[in-house]
Amino acid sequence: MTASIRCLQRQRPRPKAGILHFGLGAFFRAHGALIIEEAMLRSGGNWGIIGVSLKTPNICDRLAAQDTVYSAVELAPKARNLAVSEIITETIFAPEATDLLLSKLVDPDIKILSLTITEKGYCHIPSTGRLDLHHPEIITDIERIKQGAAPRTAIGYIVSGLQRRKAAGLKPFTIMSCDNLPNNGQVTRSVVVELAEQLDKGLASWIDNTACFPATMVDRIVPATTEADIQRLYDEHNVQDKAAVFHEPFCQWVIEDKFVGGARPDFTTLSPVQLVADVTPFELMKIRMLNGTHSSLAYLGYLAGYETISDTVADATFKKFVTELWQAEIIPSLVAPENTDLAQYADQLLARYQNAAIKHRNWQIAMDGSQKLPQRLLNTIAQNLQAGRKSSRLLLAVAAWIKYVGGVDMAGQPIDVRDPIAPKLQALSEAGGTSSEVVSRFLELGEVFGSELPALIKPELIDAYNRLETLGVQGAVENV
Ligand code: CS2
Numbered sequence: 001m002t003a004s005i006r007c008l009q010r011q012r013p014r015p016k017a018g019i020l021h022f023g024l025g026a027f028f029r030a031h032g033a034l035i036i037e038e039a040m041l042r043s044g045g046n047w048g049i050i051g052v053s054l055k056t057p058n059i060c061d062r063l064a065a066q067d068t069v070y071s072a073v074e075l076a077p078k079a080r081n082l083a084v085s086e087i088i089t090e091t092i093f094a095p096e097a098t099d100l101l102l103s104k105l106v107d108p109d110i111k112i113l114s115l116t117i118t119e120k121g122y123c124h125i126p127s128t129g130r131l132d133l134h135h136p137e138i139i140t141d142i143e144r145i146k147q148g149a150a151p152r153t154a155i156g157y158i159v160s161g162l163q164r165r166k167a168a169g170l171k172p173f174t175i176m177s178c179d180n181l182p183n184n185g186q187v188t189r190s191v192v193v194e195l196a197e198q199l200d201k202g203l204a205s206w207i208d209n210t211a212c213f214p215a216t217m218v219d220r221i222v223p224a225t226t227e228a229d230i231q232r233l234y235d236e237h238n239v240q241d242k243a244a245v246f247h248e249p250f251c252q253w254v255i256e257d258k259f260v261g262g263a264r265p266d267f268t269t270l271s272p273v274q275l276v277a278d279v280t281p282f283e284l285m286k287i288r289m290l291n292g293t294h295s296s297l298a299y300l301g302y303l304a305g306y307e308t309i310s311d312t313v314a315d316a317t318f319k320k321f322v323t324e325l326w327q328a329e330i331i332p333s334l335v336a337p338e339n340t341d342l343a344q345y346a347d348q349l350l351a352r353y354q355n356a357a358i359k360h361r362n363w364q365i366a367m368d369g370s371q372k373l374p375q376r377l378l379n380t381i382a383q384n385l386q387a388g389r390k391s392s393r394l395l396l397a398v399a400a401w402i403k404y405v406g407g408v409d410m411a412g413q414p415i416d417v418r419d420p421i422a423p424k425l426q427a428l429s430e431a432g433g434t435s436s437e438v439v440s441r442f443l444e445l446g447e448v449f450g451s452e453l454p455a456l457i458k459p460e461l462i463d464a465y466n467r468l469e470t471l472g473v474q475g476a477v478e479n480v
Contacts, residue, residue, distance in 0.1 A: 008069050008241060010086050015040065015048030017089045018263075020104055020173075022154045023116035024051040024059045024091065030072050030222040030247035032114060032178055035272055036265050037087035043266035048089040050104055054117070054154060060091035062242040070243040073233065075357035082237060094157070098150030105161025106168060111263040113161070114176040115188070116218075117154045119371035120420045122181065122191050126374045127450040129187045131155075131194035142198050159195045162207050172211035174259045178218045180291050182283060182375045185215030185256060214256040215279040217286050221352060222247040223360040248358050250348075254282040281337035288330050289342070290349055292376040293322050296397035297353070298365035299404045302415070304473040309365070310356040321477050323350065325393040333383045367418040369401050370425065370448050378453060385456055392464070392480050395457060399464035400473070402442050405429065410473060421447075435466045 019036065021028060033049060040047045051068070053060045063070060068088040074081040092101050104110060119126065123135045132138060141156035151160050162172050175192065177184035189208070196204035222245060229246050233239050251272040256279045257264075267273040276282070294309065300321075301312030313319045326346040336342050377398055381391040403410075406429030407417050419425060428441045439462045443454035467476040 008066055008071070008084065008239070010067060010069055011084075012086060014089055015087065016046035016109065017048040017050045017104075018046045018109060019049045019112045019114055020052060020110050021049050021114045021116070022052045022054065022157070023118070023121065024053050024063070025116060025118075026225050026245045026247075027218075027220070027222045028114075028116040028178065029070060029085070029088075029243070030245040031218055031220045031251065031253070032116070033087050034072055034083070034085055035251070035253055035267070035270060037085055039265035039267050039270055039273075040087070042269060045265055046109065047087075047265045049087050050110075051088050051091045052094055052101060052157075053091065054094045054121075054152070057093040057096070059243060060093040063088060063091050066241065066243060070245065071233065071239055071241045073244060073246045074249050075246055075355070076249050077355050077357055080357075082239070094150075095152070101157065102150060102160065102164065105157065105173075106164040106170070108170055110173055111260065112174045112176055113158060114178055115154060116178045118179060118368065119181060120368055121154050121179070122177075122187060123153055123155055124187060124191050125447050126371050127378075127447055129181075129183065129190060131191040132447075133194075133198075138195065142195070145199055155191050155195055158192050159199065159203075159207075162192075162196070162211065163199070163203055166203060166206050171260055172207060174212045174214065174263070176214050176216060176255075178216050178253075180218070180287055180372075180375070182287055182379070183215060183280070184283070185213040185258075185279075189213040210260070212258045212260045214258045215283065216256065217252070217254040217279050217282040219252040219286055219290065220247055220250060221355075221358055221360060223358060224364055226359075246358075248352060248355055250352055252286075254279050281335050285334055285337055285340065285342065285345065287375050288334065288380050289326060289345060291372070292330060292380060292394075293325055293349070294365050295369065295372055295376045295401070296325060296394070297322060298362040299369070299397055299400035300473055300477055302362040302366055303400055303403060303410050303468075304477070305411075307359075307361060309353050309360045309362065310358065312362065313350065313353045314356075317474060317478050319350070321393060321480065322353075329384060329389070329391050329394050330380055332387070332389060333380045363416070366404060368420065369405060370419050370421050370445070373398065373401060373448055374450070378449065381457060382453055391457075392460070395460050395464045396468070396476060396480050398457075399439070399461060399468050402429070402439060402465060403468055406438075421445075435469060436462045439465050 072083045123138050125132050137153050141151040177188040181187050193204050193208050254274045257275040297312045306312040331342045381394050384391045405425040407415050407426050
């Protein structure tokens with residue numbers, strides 16, 4: 001045990017920080033953080049990462065208690081690989097250290113501000129990608145920044161930080177979104193500039209003209225760490241680590257090479273990273289093929305009684321469903337990125353989903369569907385409509401989402417629905433009525449479905465919802 005605890009001590013000097021990262025969830029610790037560390041170990045530079053948490057102190061406390069060193073455990077189907085990361089230099093729980101955080105934002109050594117704050121962290125309207133000016137936290141942040149107080153959202157902190165940098169005559173930092181949003185660079189630029197416009201038009205145009213918002217496509221399957229994972233690491237490897245992350249072997253990061261003053265870690269020799277001029281084909285491929293099928297399997301699989309993605313695709317009906325979904329409905333909507341074969345990409349995804357060492361819960365993926373549906377499923381459906389292609393499987397997945405967010409499963413058991421608009425969704429469902437009435441009410445959610453799609457998909461979506469009700473999930477998936 002002593003030997004394992006020793007492996008969580010720093011072996012190298014603490015790096016100097018050049019990156020401020022918002023969102024210390026398992027995904028970032030098992031993806032961006034590890035890649036940046038590898039780049040720095042190979043090529044040098046001051047790219048230590050200050051980790052910021054906005055909502056809960058838990059991960060900050062856990063990391064701080066172990067000198068911000070943590071284990072990253074790779075779970076292949078038949079092997080485990082343990083690594084230790086020392087790249088995080090300190091953690092900041094924003095609500096309790098606002099002055100410290102604001103001082104870091106104005107530190108000229110901080111060149112990059114990166115984000116894994118999940119879709120809802122952008123406070124945007126999912127169907128349009130614009131800042132939601134009616135969002136209660138945005139309304140509060142505008143007032144707070146006007147009064148010189150610290151904001152509360154990541155977007156508010158970015159604007160406050162840039163405001164202070166401009167006032168101090170400094171360059172802006174690069175703002176790099178690492179969330180699964182389409183055009184994540186552009187969405188981040190929009191919400192930041194639109195928030196700045198509410199405060200000072202000069203600031204907004206300075207940001208727009210001088211800051212960089214590279215788009216990125218990020219990919220690695222990293223389920224949220226559970227207490228059971230932590231216990232198992234201790235029992236089987238004698239490592240006591242309350243901030244450990246558990247991830248699959250696969251890793252990919254496609255980055256638009258646009259950084260303020262070109263300042264970034266040297267990613268050029270790292271195999272998971274591709275620096276490109278246009279991330280769009282990569283991000284469309286990933287969001288539609290991976291995240292789109294993840295969400296489809298999560299809603300349908302959960303309702304069919306399966307716990308994880310690997311359990312779901314172990315059922316031959318679901319395996320066939322997802323394979324056909326790729327072939328017939330998603331791949332035809334895409335332009336393959338350079339040197340990529342989409343059929344092979346689909347085969348690789350299936351193998352990743354089948355990795356039973358990764359316990360990725362359907363319930364976790366099902367979270368925040370109102371924020372995920374447009375880019376994962378609805379845009380693909382819209383494109384198929386334009387091309388005269390059917391989207392029967394995608395529509396069945398949307399119907400399963402409607403059923404899921406109603407909060408009661410097929411056996412009448414309650415579902416713990418997590419979504420920023422969960423109460424609204426539940427109310428839409430509880431108003432009851434025929435399939436047609438339920439579906440019609442959901443289609444009025446403009447922030448999810450937009451304005452044009454509802455009329456175009458209504459009859460088929462009602463039919464899909466009906467089939468879920470009458471055939472059951474298994475039957476509907478089998479007969480799609
Ligand atoms: C998942 C993603 O939870 C989810 O919504 O679809 O976290 C997915 O595992 C990653 O994007 C994979 O790169």
